[in-house]
Amino acid sequence: MPRFSANLSMLFTERPFLERFEAAARAGFAAVECQFPYDWPADEVARAARGAGVEVVLFNFPAGDWAAGERGLGCLPGREDEFRAGVARALEYAAALGCTRLNCLAGVAPPAADAAALRATLIGNLRHAVDACAPRGIDVLVEAINTRDVPGFFVDRCTLAAELVAAAARDRLFIQYDIYHAQVMEGDLARSIARLLPHIGHIQFADNPGRGEPGSGEINFPWLFAELDRLGYAGWVGAEYRPRGADTESGLGWLRA
Ligand SMILES: O=C(O)[C@@H](O)C(=O)CO
Numbered sequence: 001m002p003r004f005s006a007n008l009s010m011l012f013t014e015r016p017f018l019e020r021f022e023a024a025a026r027a028g029f030a031a032v033e034c035q036f037p038y039d040w041p042a043d044e045v046a047r048a049a050r051g052a053g054v055e056v057v058l059f060n061f062p063a064g065d066w067a068a069g070e071r072g073l074g075c076l077p078g079r080e081d082e083f084r085a086g087v088a089r090a091l092e093y094a095a096a097l098g099c100t101r102l103n104c105l106a107g108v109a110p111p112a113a114d115a116a117a118l119r120a121t122l123i124g125n126l127r128h129a130v131d132a133c134a135p136r137g138i139d140v141l142v143e144a145i146n147t148r149d150v151p152g153f154f155v156d157r158c159t160l161a162a163e164l165v166a167a168a169a170r171d172r173l174f175i176q177y178d179i180y181h182a183q184v185m186e187g188d189l190a191r192s193i194a195r196l197l198p199h200i201g202h203i204q205f206a207d208n209p210g211r212g213e214p215g216s217g218e219i220n221f222p223w224l225f226a227e228l229d230r231l232g233y234a235g236w237v238g239a240e241y242r243p244r245g246a247d248t249e250s251g252l253g254w255l256r257a
């Protein structure tokens with residue numbers, strides 16, 4: 001079985017954030033990840049992870065005004081300074097948490113924006129992020145998000161994420177392969193993972209439809225997890241789903257299968 005991490009932005013949300021680290025450890029996770037740790041002081045997050053004995057394996061760069069509907073800054077012309085300040089802030093947290101993977105969310109394309117300008121902005125920001133992170137031993141990832149859930153998201157397919165990684169031409173820049181988003185937009189999961197494997201730095205999953213735990217939708221996770229082993233994927237696989245039951249624990253049968 002792959003090495004699983006619990007995404008604390010979606011799992012164990014029945015508890016306050018800083019208590020989720022211990023809950024994940026008790027449930028059997030050796031590692032955790034989250035989307036944004038920035039609402040809590042880095043030293044408090046580090047203390048929670050250390051106290052629970054779990055590794056923090058990934059989080060996102062700051063992604064703009066989330067409450068206002070922004071879903072990332074990477075592709076947005078004119079927001080480069082804000083993106084770069086976010087990289088610096090993420091590096092502060094990564095140092096405190098010992099985290100070596102940071103994910104870049106490209107953002108939602110502004111209406112009538114020039115796609116070439118968005119692409120150039122994203123590539124420039126990815127290069128900046130890698131140039132800032134790589135000397136610290138930190139990988140940068142770019143994640144494709146489905147446009148049914150996030151209409152207009154600029155990087156909507158793993159094939160596009162792969163193309164951007166190639167165009168940026170930087171070491172330590174990888175795809176964050178989210179199985180849920182890939183199933184919604186592209187399907188053909190096993191073959192696309194196999195084809196992109198050398199460029200995948202992290203995998204996340206949820207079932208489809210509904211973004212719930214394995215077994216709540218159409219994806220054959222027992223087979224797919226075994227395929228990740230057969231393919232030799234040695235990275236982390238992040239459980240990033242909405243538990244269907246009253247609490248996270250009741251939906252962890254997949255972890256114990
Ligand atoms: O798939 C997702 O939604 C997350 O990985 C994320 O960070 C963007 O919300």
Ligand SMILES: [Mg+2]
Nearest residue numbers: 143178204240
């Ligand atoms: Mg994801």
